[in-house]
Amino acid sequence: MSEHVYQRPKLYQKQTDAFFNDSRYSWIEGSTKSGKTVSCMAWLFEQALFLGKPGRQFWWVAPVFAQAKIAYGRMKRGLPHELIRCNDTEQTITIIPNGAIISFKSGEKTDNLYGEDVWAAVLDEASRMRVEAFYAIRSTLTATRGHVRIIGNVKGRKNWFYLGCRKAEGGETGHSYHKIIATDAVAAGVFPQEELDDARRALPDAVFRELYLCEPSDDGGNPFGLQFIRLNIAPLSNDAPCVYGADLAKSVDWTVIHGLDARGTTCSHTRFQKPWTDTIDHIKLICGHTHTVLDSTGVGDPIVEMLNKVGDNYIGLKFAAQSKQMLMEGLAVAIQRGEVQYPDGVIVSELESFEYEYTRTGVRYSAPEGQHDDCVMALALAVHARNSRPPEPQVIVL
Ligand SMILES: Nc1ncnc2c1ncn2[C@@H]1O[C@H](COP(=O)(O)OP(=O)(O)OP(=O)(O)O)[C@@H](O)[C@H]1O
Ligand SMILES: [Mg+2]
Known part of the structure; x- marks a missing residue:
């Protein structure tokens, strides 16, 4: 034995x-x-x-x-x-x-x-x-x-x-x-x-x-924090935009263009569904020569290319799962530090219904199944644009 x-x-x-x-x-x-x-x-x-x-x-x-x-x-x-x-x-x-x-x-x-x-x-x-x-x-x-x-x-x-x-x-x-x-x-x-x-x-x-x-959140899994989302509600600002974020409609959702002023307050928010050629014209009209970051994944790529013919202020960002998470984390940090403000309404309700989920590879943020996330994406892109915009040209007075 x-x-x-x-x-x-x-x-x-x-x-x-x-x-x-x-x-x-x-x-x-x-x-x-x-x-x-x-x-x-x-x-x-x-x-x-x-x-x-x-x-x-x-x-x-x-x-x-x-x-x-x-x-x-x-x-x-x-x-x-x-x-x-x-x-x-x-x-x-x-x-x-x-x-x-x-x-x-x-x-x-x-x-x-x-x-x-x-x-x-x-x-x-x-x-x-x-x-x-x-x-x-x-x-x-x-x-x-x-x-x-x-x-x-x-x-x-x-x-x-x-x-x-x-x-x-x-x-x-x-x-x-x-x-x-x-x-x-x-x-x-x-x-x-x-x-x-x-x-x-x-x-x-x-x-x-x-x-x-192991401290449960009261937010039902909201990555931004419900109380923080509400703290940042402010009326639209009348100041000039210094950056835009744009989320382009894929198949069923909306194109959203979100402008922030120098303080991070929303000064322009446009949500529309149009054919591609009109979408491009609309973006040019709204964003002009202001620094603009767009989601250039998939169909976004040729659109950014077309926009680049009129200005190099249009920057495409291609999403892999990880970069999308980083973008969302950047937005969460900005919301929690009070560095961004937006009006009540569709943006707030999209932010409030966002969820996070733990996966083997990390934390994943997304809108619940079947709900839109285009306002959140455009806002996140605008925050990213604000954090990554090129320095203003220095005016030297002689
Ligand atoms: N008492 C211990 N002494 C040495 N190493 C340990 C001990 N307990 C856990 N580990 C090591 O820590 C790592 C994580 O352990 P484990 O996978 O059991 O954690 P977990 O809590 O189940 O993690 P997860 O969050 O991924 O489910 C493993 O590499 C494991 O070998
Ligand atoms: Mg385990």
């Missing part, structure tokens, strides 16, 4: 307390990169090791298939190969000595999550998962009295994960609540302080607080 020694990875105290406790339900709000997934992997593996019998199921559930796959790959790499048998098609890891099966699943199709008896489960990225997935998994743990670890980032106050955490925090029997924030991970040496400082500078305050400090 062979003997194997399992050693739990070295976790810091807050990680151990949050995951390795006696509660049946442990709810953990954790900042990004605080070591949530690593801790859960160690926990689920130990559950499978100690409760495992041939065929007994232990589940890892992630919001979408791709995330379940990443977790499967991570656990497969992290465990001693002689102890496990992996099935890449099924995404299962069988622990050879006791026959327990760890399965990696997606929470998308919840019908597939019913029916088995599960001995322990992890719900990773719970704030991005549908509540139906939680109901399904709970039902699978009923017969076994299995334990579950429910982990996620904070994401507003309107989701089942947030509400579950509040109940656990309030002392619900059998539930415990834990919070691990980025400064805990920094103190434990798992997350670099420079990264945290960098994120604080780069991200809008509300986003930073949710992602790194």
Whole structure:
């Protein structure tokens, strides 16, 4: 008979307390990169090791298939190969000595999550998962009295994960609540302080607080901050424009031209739908020789070319996903610092309905599905134009 020694990875105290406790339900709000997934992997593996019998199921559930796959790959790499048998098609890891099966699943199709008896489960990225997935998994743990670890980032106050955490925090029997924030991970040496400082500078305050400090925003995921949006409402200025931003209509939306004066106050705002030749004439008429930044992605490119025939004050900006995010972050910073003002109405309502979403590659800002974002884009382009405009020619009086 062979003997194997399992050693739990070295976790810091807050990680151990949050995951390795006696509660049946442990709810953990954790900042990004605080070591949530690593801790859960160690926990689920130990559950499978100690409760495992041939065929007994232990589940890892992630919001979408791709995330379940990443977790499967991570656990497969992290465990001693002689102890496990992996099935890449099924995404299962069988622990050879006791026959327990760890399965990696997606929470998308919840019908597939019913029916088995599960001995322990992890719900990773719970704030991005549908509540139906939680109901399904709970039902699978009923017969076994299995334990579950429910982990996620904070994401507003309107989701089942947030509400579950509040109940656990309030002392619900059998539930415990834990919070691990980025400064805990920094103190434990798992997350670099420079990264945290960098994120604080780069991200809008509300986003930073949710992602790194686990403080829910009251804004329902609005990247600009609802109170800041309202603080900057001002009547149209009568001063001369010093920059314009223009978002060109693609297929269904509007062309919007947004002018800012030297103080950053909106002095002109035009929204129209016209054929391309009229659009070009209209832009020339409004913007003249003023520094103007236009979205030149796709159909915008030939338009900027045509405009350049009359002046080199027209600058095209081509968007890749990342540059669009930077533009939005620039706008968020300007709004939060009070560096831009706009009149009440369509601009404000577009700003208010904007949302952010966390993805694997970062934070993504967009209008909700089916809503316009052209006023926000034009405003963001105008703010960018203001920050990037060439210096005024110096007039030297002799
Ligand atoms: N106690 C620890 N000691 C050393 N390294 C750790 C520890 N905990 C986590 N890490 C490392 O920190 C990184 C982030 O860990 P992990 O992926 O578990 O975090 P997370 O909170 O799930 O992140 P995400 O926000 O991406 O979901 C990984 O490289 C992991 O190996
Ligand atoms: Mg994770």
